Structures are given as structure tokens and as C-alpha cells.
Amino acid sequence: MSNFLQSLNPAQRRAVEAKSGPVLVLAGPGSGKTRVLTHRIAYLIETLGVDPFNILAVTFTNRAARELKERLEVLLGAGRAHALAVGTFHSLCARFLRRDIVHLGRGRDFIIYDSDDQLRLIRRVLNEFKLDEKRHNPRTILARISSAKNELVSPAEFARLNRDPLDELVARCYLRYQELLREANALDFDDLLVEMTHLFSQHPELLERYQDRFTHLLVDEYQDTNRAQYTLIRQLSARQRDLFVVGDDDQSIYLFRGADVRNIRQFEQDFPEAQVILLEQNYRSTQSILDTAQAVINAGAKRPHHKRLWTENGTGSQVSLHEGYDQDEEASFVADEITRLIGTGEFPAHECAVMYRTNAQSRAIEEAFVRRGLPYQISGGTRFYERKEVKDLLAYLRLAYNPFDSVSLLRVLNWPARGIGERTEQELQRWAGELGMPLFQALRELEGGTPHAPFTARTSSALIAFTQLLDELSKSGHELPLTTLLDRITDRVAIREALKREYDPLEAEDRWNNLLELRNVATNYLNLPLEAQLSTFLEEVTLVADVDKLEQNSDKVTCITLHQAKGLEYGAVFLVGLEEGLLPHSRSSDDRDQLEEERRLLYVGMTRARRRLYLCYAFKRTSFGRANLSTPSRFLADIPRGLVKPPVRRPTAPAQSSMFSSRSVLGDRRSSPSDGLPRSSSRPRAAPPPEAISFFSGQRVRHAVFGEGLVISSKLVDGDEEVTVRFADRERRLLATFARLERIEG
């Protein structure tokens, strides 16, 4: 038996050496799940003699894929696992489709649309249908379409299943949206999965080929798979059934993206012969951290697989709770404390992380770090590849690859300005729609001198010049090295000059530097064969996530959203903004399942910490330029008193002494069940000061005219309380003194 198994504990070892067949590893946080996964692969190769070429491993991020490969190299020796297929569902599907999508009657040179492209396309659809964006939020429609796709519901099925007026509209948009995607030879994120399942179901012989090749299938973060991914797993493992999945239903935090916890909870029903292995020993955190995290997760809804985590790491320091006066003071505390931790040598900067619910929260943190000269790295926010100038240049690049990409075409039709205004743009779209042609093809008609084009001579010549530019680019697209192509575009389109024209010198320089950075990234692709450079570059640019780019040992503090933090670990973790409305987020507080997910999100955050955990909230928070008083997160109330070091009272914050009086760390403020919605009666803010809010998110209220509604948020505006309430039709903002809202109990 190979010696690399020596280091595993019995449960891990049982998982790694499990006999071929469906295996479900339920792994608590820090239980060595990644280790089990890598060792399992190593075991397959080394001990069972499986050819790496026959193994498919699906990870949740590209970063995890990279790390998996690196660990395998360490275990097996460099190059041994080279033929292994590792990646996210999306990148693997992109790779497979690049080769086999022709079986679906589509070209290999498809473009992948990101969320920004998707939004532009759906706007075009709404525009085509003469629908007002104000009345029909494009994002909402897109979200409906996306979840339909994640459940593998086609436009036709969607129309059949959903008959109410709103859904009828969505159905129409969905159908047209798909038509336009196809016309542009583009796939959106969801399509990568959907088309792959189509490929398999429509071409059994092809599926067989994949089944023959991938005799061993491993899936990480199984709790976050959606219907489409589940279907792919079922399809691929249908014959061999050597399926090895690893996950933790307590860490399921991607419901909003279509993740379906049932996939993990029903694994044993799906595969009756499945072996289930629980990993409950935690190697990451101290007992204090583990107890605190478990107090939060166990206060939630019952789960079928209840794990009891334990550790031999010792008690460690108590978890700290900190109340800041506002977000700036909260950030200052974090920055000071991290400075102290680095100063005492307890942790280097890269062992410290700040985690928050929304990207917007990073700003205050960032400012505090900048003021102190603390080095940091932020993942998320405005991403590099989403910056306007970067996307503009990428649009040209995409057009060089595939000129039918209409979203990119419209994006640069008049950038830099070339005298093609909005009017012309509309007319071009209308005309192309009438001809039933992609925009580029319509432009070619025009270039060819069709007599029926609806443009004046002047507009025509501007359009024809643009068409010639595209022709030129798409010709060079397939025959030039990537950087040469980029330079050619930049010169030909005079991008630098355009930037100088549009922005003041400093900003123009900034944006130009971003483009140089993009060119710099492109140089990494020059060693690929010429025909693969452009496609690989475009694909990776769209599929690479921010979290993939975090540096590991950079000696910088990491600032990251709770979602992205999944799978990572740090010596010291600061969770900030643990307040009602933020965690749980106000958009999640009216739905039981979503509320549970918020709880798990906190659990995920807490269990990232190895030795020190800080839970922070602010007394007052400014959002949208307005200050509101905040309430500590209801989840904090689930932590028994004694587990956590109570906050040091801040002189600036008004006394709320009643809050820390009994069983929970926040005192016994609530009588409602811990996983239920807070009830108005259970929030005795004993003697509300004249300036205090009396409505809280989650409350049900009645209004004389609008009827029943749900409080989304409440804040003080010029001494009056402004309550945002979601009524049956829409959200409304009401002034409490004026609207006379009536609270409804239960």
C-alpha cells in the first residue's frame, strides 16, 4: 500500500479507499475534504492503476482546480497527472463544446456571454418588443430565464408551464433571447451547461464516448450543484457509476444561482448502493471557533445529516465580538487589530482576512487600510474584465473571432465615435430583424449595395466603413498572434487617441494602462498554437473568477465576500457588518429558505478561521448616503453567552446595556424561535429614544390603502421614520408618522 495514505485519519482513509461505486463524502468544514479528493485521485492512479486520462474531476472554482493539480503533482510527481481533466463545470463544458458542438449544428467559434452581455441582449429583446424597461426590469427577466435554464426548462416548456401574464412575457423574451444568442453564435454562462446536456441527450453515441473515457468522476462542492449540473453528472456516470462526490449541506450558499440542496440530500435515494462517509474531525479551527459556528448552524432548521464536529486543536482564544459606532469605526477597529496582530508576530498579513456580505462593504475597509498603509487585496467589486475600456477592446477582439457577435458589435458600433448615432443603431437593428439576419450580415448586404437599405448616403458610408473594419479584423483574427492582433486593433481603431479625447489626461492614462495590462495578460497565450490563442484567451477572460486571482502568500490582507470565501482558510478572520438587513440581507429576510441560507453563509465565514475569529457589527451604518441605526444580526443571538468575548462598550455609542444580559451573547432579546422571522413584540427597545426606528425588516404590516405588506427596511430620514414595505404589487417607501402602518402579529 502506498505510503501517501499514512497521513490520513480512519474516516478519510475509508473515503479514499472506498470501493468503486457511488460515494458521498459529507465533509464538515476543515475536515480535510480537499485532501481526501486529491488522495482519492492519487489512489486511483497509483494503487488501482487507473489512467489519469480516464479521470474527470469537477471543482467549484478554477482556483480550486489549479490547487488540486498542484497538490497532485506533489503527491505523484510532476507531470504524472497531466492527462487528468480538472476544472469547473463551466470551463470543462466550454472545452468539450469547443470540440463537439458541431454535432448540434453550431460553429466551434462561439463566444461566451457574461452577465453584462446578457443584460445588453435582453434589453435589445425588450426594445424589440417595445416593452418599457421601467415596467419590466431586465434583470428580473434575465433571472427568470437563468433559473429556467438551470432547471433545463426550454423556452417552449417554460411557456407551457407558466401561464400567468408576467411569465408569458418572460416566455416570449426567453424565446427571442435564445434566437438572438444563436444568431450571434454565442452561449451565455447557463448555456454552457444546457448545451452540454443537449449534446448528450441528442447524441447517445457521443455520450457513450465520454462515458468510455471518463470512467472515474469526482465532484467537489456537491451541495452547490444545480439541476443542469446534476443532469450532467447523471449522464456521465450512468454506465460506470464510479462517482465520488464531496460536499457539505451546511455550506450550501448558492441557492440563488439555482443550486439545489436536494442533490446532496437525496444522493442516497438517487444511488441506493451509495456509500456515505462522514468527516467530522476538524483540523482547521480551535474548539472555541468550532463551538461558536456550530451554535449558529444548529439553531437553524433541522438537517438530515447532522454532523458533530470536533477537533484536537485545543480551545484557543475566545471569539471576539465587537460593536463599532459606524462602518468607518468598524473598519478602523479591524485595521488596528490586524496591525496589532501583524506587529506582535501572531499572524502575517496574508493570514488575515476580512469578510463581508456585499461587495459595497469593502469600501470602508479599503479606506481604513489605505489610511494605515496596510497592504491588502480585494477580490470582487468592479472586476478588471468588466471595466468599460477593457470590455470595449475585448469586444473588438471578439468580433475578430466571430463578427456575428451582435452584442459586441453594438457595443463598438459607435465607439470610438464614428458618426453612427442611436437613431441609426435602432434602424440597423430593426432592418436586420426584418431581414431575419444577424447584424453583421445585414451590414454586408448594405456594403454589397442592396437597394432597399433604409439609410441616408452619409450614414450608409459610415456603416460601410465600419463593416470593412470588421471584415479586416475577422480576416486577421485567425492568422495573427494574439498580441499582434491586439496592437493592430488598437492602432487601426485609434483607441489611445479616443481615450485621450473622452477623458481628462489622468483618467485617460489610467484606462490606457488597463489596456496595457490586458495586453500583458495576452502574452501568456503566445506559446499556444496560433489557432488556439484567441479562442482560449477569450474563453478564459470570461470564465475566470475574481477569487481565482487572489494571491496566496502575497503578504497582503485579503478582503472578500462570504460567498467567495468558501473553501479558503485564514489564521485570523474578521466578519464585518453582522447586522439585520446585511446578514441576513434584507432581500432574503422574507423567505425561510433564503434566511437559512444566510445563516449558512455566516457559518461558512466563521469556519474559515483557524485561530482567531472576530465578529463585528456597527451601531449605525450609512448606505446610499443615508445613515440608519442598525440592529445586530439575529444569528448572533444564537451564540450562547460565554462562548464569545462581549464587546467593549464604545463611548460614542449610546448605551444599550439591556442587550447583554442573559443567555445569549446578545442577551435574551427575542422570544421567537431562532430560525423564524423576528416579531415586533419580541424587540423590546425598552424606552425608544425620540429618534428610534420602530419597524424592522421581516415584520408584516397593514396599510389602509395598499393592504398587507412586508417591511423590507426602515430608516430615519430628517427625524421621521421612512419604512420600505413590499406590497403585493411593488415596494413602496412610506413615512411612518404619515402612513399609519398597522403591525400584524404572527
Next chain:
DNA sequence: CTACTGATTTTTTTT
């Protein structure tokens, strides 16, 4: 067609 200005809106979370 572009460029300016005041008004309005924006924040979940992500491959």
C-alpha cells in the same frame, strides 16, 4: 449627433 446638467437610482451573493 454630442456634450452638458440636473434628477434619479443604486446593493445581494457569482460561474
Next chain:
DNA sequence: AAATCAGTAG
């Protein structure tokens, strides 16, 4: 507080 939008003047 910042970004985007709508309307208008040039």
C-alpha cells in the same frame, strides 16, 4: 456617495 439616466442646448 457615486453612477447612470433623461432632457436640452449647441
